[in-house]
Amino acid sequence: MAIKASFLLAFFLLFAGTLARQQQHQQQQQLNQCQINRINALEPYDSIQAEAGVTEFWEPDNQQFRCAGVEFIRHRIQPGGLLLPSYVNTPLMSFTEQGRGIQGVVLPGCPETYESGSEQQFSDPSKRRGQRVQDRHQKVQNLNQGDVATIPAGAAHWIYNDGNTELVVVVFFDAQNNANQLDANHRRFFLAGNPQAQSQQQQGQWQPGSHQEQPGRHQQPGRQQEQPGRHQEQPYGNAGNIFNGFDVEFLVEAFNVDKETAEKLQGQRDQRGHIVKVQQGLQIIRPPQSRQEEEREQRGHGNGFEETICSLKLKENIDNPSHVDFVNPQAGRISNLNNDKFPILRRLQLSAARGELYPNAIQSPRWMLNAHNLLYVTHGSLRVQIVNNQGESVFNDELRKGQVVVIPQNFASIKRASQEGAKWISFRTNDDAITENLAGRVSAIRSLPVDVVANAYQVSREDAQKLKYNQQQTALFSPSSSRGKGWGVLGLNTLD
């Protein structure tokens, strides 16, 4: 098996690497980081290849991310790949865009309830080679397409792709969250792996060209103007997983193992990167794949009284039809996951929404009262317009599959699907994000007295009533809608 070079160091740099940003740029951002005149549709600006997958990074210093205090990455894990255990200093939400996997989240003090009592509990019994391996560990969860999973700040977690296709997981970090007491940069602490490998691989088969100074990173051109000098000053020296920073003799004593095994913890010879290929498949005890059984199993832990972190569900499938909040058969659908439907969100102060617009349908112009909103397109494409407090259009572009924009708190926006329609996932920095629509059946314009509308917009009362009542759909509007039907002065049957 060919082992590709992989470069955790670059990984660390991306997570921690805001050290050398230009001073002048920093200062302006600090006090006016939401003075936004231009937002761009963003794709990953950098990536780190590992043995069994790749992680792609959106530029954390882009103004729209800095304003919202959020960061965004995408893991692509090959079948049989394991994203090594790690934790970060912010709460995070992920969305499984494609594929299936198993995720483990290590919660301090929670019991190791998954126990190998019988053979059929193993995920892949055929691979156990007749040898009886007993084990006990904390519960793990299946990841399926459409799952929104949450990880509290500082909780270690890992992901294993047990499917046959690439597992694609996008991850949203809220660095401004109260749970992060470090500075507003997203940092990942690995429990395993070794970034020092890259020094041995620099001349190797991988990345021989102009990227020598940053092996392992695939950089998109033209995205660097905001962080000159950033890469040059990164620490290349003593980097690795957290065990690497301890003396091996301490580890020998703490784990009560021999020196050779303790050195394995530090993984200084590991050259696989942060996503490794599992040999012979991962044998673990896992929940049943059937959703019904899974639901029952997960709920069994809570009794409604002791809502400890151990009994809380950490994931919820946002594509589950029961979560749909708005449906318009001619226009699309919206599902929200807020603190009500997904209680862990109350602790994390985050929420998510899944949107779908059918071809050429429109989402009502609107703003979010109390949250930033990061939009990631999963299917098709849509036109998005975003407006700042000066009435300026700061974004007016096609947003395509795989692209991201951040709509800052209170900025107004409108979406129209392309010919092919569009689906997206959005992440919000509030567990009860509140939206106000500007048009439609439930909207600001309907809340205003007709005379306020008439005087504010200098229109007749008749036209004011049209502005209030002509759009009879809610939130999502079909392409041609009821245009042309026309509402007269007394068109108030809409009241009934």
Add this chain to the structure above:
Amino acid sequence: MAIKASFLLAFFLLFAGTLARQQQHQQQQQLNQCQINRINALEPYDSIQAEAGVTEFWEPDNQQFRCAGVEFIRHRIQPGGLLLPSYVNTPLMSFTEQGRGIQGVVLPGCPETYESGSEQQFSDPSKRRGQRVQDRHQKVQNLNQGDVATIPAGAAHWIYNDGNTELVVVVFFDAQNNANQLDANHRRFFLAGNPQAQSQQQQGQWQPGSHQEQPGRHQQPGRQQEQPGRHQEQPYGNAGNIFNGFDVEFLVEAFNVDKETAEKLQGQRDQRGHIVKVQQGLQIIRPPQSRQEEEREQRGHGNGFEETICSLKLKENIDNPSHVDFVNPQAGRISNLNNDKFPILRRLQLSAARGELYPNAIQSPRWMLNAHNLLYVTHGSLRVQIVNNQGESVFNDELRKGQVVVIPQNFASIKRASQEGAKWISFRTNDDAITENLAGRVSAIRSLPVDVVANAYQVSREDAQKLKYNQQQTALFSPSSSRGKGWGVLGLNTLD
């Protein structure tokens, strides 16, 4: 009717315009913005004239505002004037200093409970010209002198002056509030109106002189030293209400109206400014003006169980005698509106107080444990002294009607009314702001053991007892007080 030029652009600039502050000034403020050696009594430094009123601005970059993270403005709305619907990125509290009006607050998801069922519900039936206009909208509230009204961050609101005198409303913004996730600058997003008008009016009848570069703004001299370069770099280009940033074709579709009406939403030809003159009076359904009925009406929405934002009262008259907490017939009175009396404050983490000192009376020296305190004088004048942590007097001046000072958290202060007495309103950045008096019946000095007082101040036990017990009044002290009565060693009948 003469239409005055009005200049929403300048309005935007004041709300959003901290972009060009000098870098060096910024940085020092940032980390030590509460290292205050000098506070000044502040009056508006700028104003924006509109068709039917004017808004005056206190300088947001003044150190006392920056330290507290608050901003302050005053609307003066002429009879028949309508402050156009808008929302801001911070929670706000207003105080109606003079006049009466109607305020609408648009809360997402709340029902449109005000419905035109019969003629007498209209505020001004004489103006309906016999035409039957039906309407339905969210509840609106009367604004009367003494009302403290609150608006959650991001909630759209408008004010209409339906009285015969100028309506004067001062507004306090808490930019450091958790509900604001943008940077610490107060931004207003208008739903209607058009700042671009000013380019057509520059040579007109209004403001022809030296203010060409900032038409619509009346600037006080000598207030600019803290923000050189600020105005020059403001964007003049594509500014307007939020609809202005959307393509008109999108608006046509979203509102299902014709292009002409959609263009009215953008208001690009509107030259009236942010406060407009309502033609023929505003016909809306409104609550009864009698306080008693109004109270009953407002309480009807809540049942004590479901305290949704829709059922919460958003205003409270702080001059209502039932709110008085301290009365001293010889000295004055204090009314507090905290989270207990006014539950919405718990969500907004703000509170207010109304104070009155009779001529020459004194308020106990004191400090606030957990809040900044902005003071705005509504009647008369008073002498205020403010002391920082180094025991330095940072303010020792007369504070007159219409002036503002911010007393930062923990800074000590004392007030003495002038010969004419004084009334003020104060706004606090905590929903349960706690004050510790230094003198009087309930005070820090009384809480200390007499021997601690004697040793701390190097006085005899007798004098220590005088310090503790000579001032028998609470919080507010009459001018001559009980001075000269003298308390001896055994003056402990105060204990009973």
Add this chain to the structure above:
Amino acid sequence: MAIKASFLLAFFLLFAGTLARQQQHQQQQQLNQCQINRINALEPYDSIQAEAGVTEFWEPDNQQFRCAGVEFIRHRIQPGGLLLPSYVNTPLMSFTEQGRGIQGVVLPGCPETYESGSEQQFSDPSKRRGQRVQDRHQKVQNLNQGDVATIPAGAAHWIYNDGNTELVVVVFFDAQNNANQLDANHRRFFLAGNPQAQSQQQQGQWQPGSHQEQPGRHQQPGRQQEQPGRHQEQPYGNAGNIFNGFDVEFLVEAFNVDKETAEKLQGQRDQRGHIVKVQQGLQIIRPPQSRQEEEREQRGHGNGFEETICSLKLKENIDNPSHVDFVNPQAGRISNLNNDKFPILRRLQLSAARGELYPNAIQSPRWMLNAHNLLYVTHGSLRVQIVNNQGESVFNDELRKGQVVVIPQNFASIKRASQEGAKWISFRTNDDAITENLAGRVSAIRSLPVDVVANAYQVSREDAQKLKYNQQQTALFSPSSSRGKGWGVLGLNTLD
């Protein structure tokens, strides 16, 4: 009696004195203040001598303090010394390292429940000289060795040493706490005392040498590189206690005392500094010293329903055996004071822990999920290793009695006691600080499926089981532990 010169001014400077820090240094700290590559064991870098004691300061600008937003000081109060009443803009926690004393905390609105009804309630009846002195004040509390005491932000407090030995109290300030609305600098406001004394004492018997520019401060060499220019720009002028900033005529009126007494409040002639010698001992009503009685007395105020700040206990003895959470007779013990055991902590969002390691014992490598952790050694010494997110060792040193390190949130650490063993107190910036151990019976490694361990660390399943199960102790490991016992593949009796 000889009165030493004392210098409150310097005291103020240390609390408030971040004004003149180099701009460039500031900016870098601001956005990346947790980009830590090197942490040092810190001792006080400065101290201020007063008549009856000294306060020692840890450098607030040190990066580890800036990252965590905390500060640290140590009071050494001589027998009969009184730390003058003062308040600070942050919540604080103190630990009584040595000696005994009395602490008063002034809480606004709480009743003066301590009343001199009979003679035996006085702490030192022999000193009352036959004179009947009546008094009433808020409750005071005994401070004994091992007490963790809390003070809410802005609450005035004082400490009196009524023992026969020096009273040593270390104090932890959380400047990033929500309760602090000023900038992130710790400021102390004194109710009594006078720093201006130093100008009269400069040539005096005390500190005549090279310290003229900073009399009263004993500075350690070589600690200043981070704040050039800091001392030069401090205000020397009008400094003192908060009464000093008021006009004396206002104080005359507010306290209803003669001018001479009012001037005593300002204390401009006071030359004793911030810790003063009490003449003839302090006569106050105090709780009984016996712990049993004291507990009963303190609990009497709360009835379980009205948990006002007045009825909450403000201190708890962390050395009380009932608080021990982990005991390993071969390794040591850990006691935690969290919001459960000590409810006031829920309001302050702080907690504390007391640790003891026997000679050569080890504490599990671990990280804290949601808090910074400040470590202060009270006995013996220990080796500490701290690791950042890049796997770099940022600290690998002996930490000795009296030294401090801050372990930032999520940074990994391990401790091993020296030959003499070690005891420490640690302060956390979260009322429910959560720790994840890396090794031992309750740990991250045990939570992981054995196959994840095997693949992450490239070891056999057998070795993975050793990593999971060989260390059978919890959190604290005895020096030689069970090393050499060896766990085989089926070593799963640990499951039972």
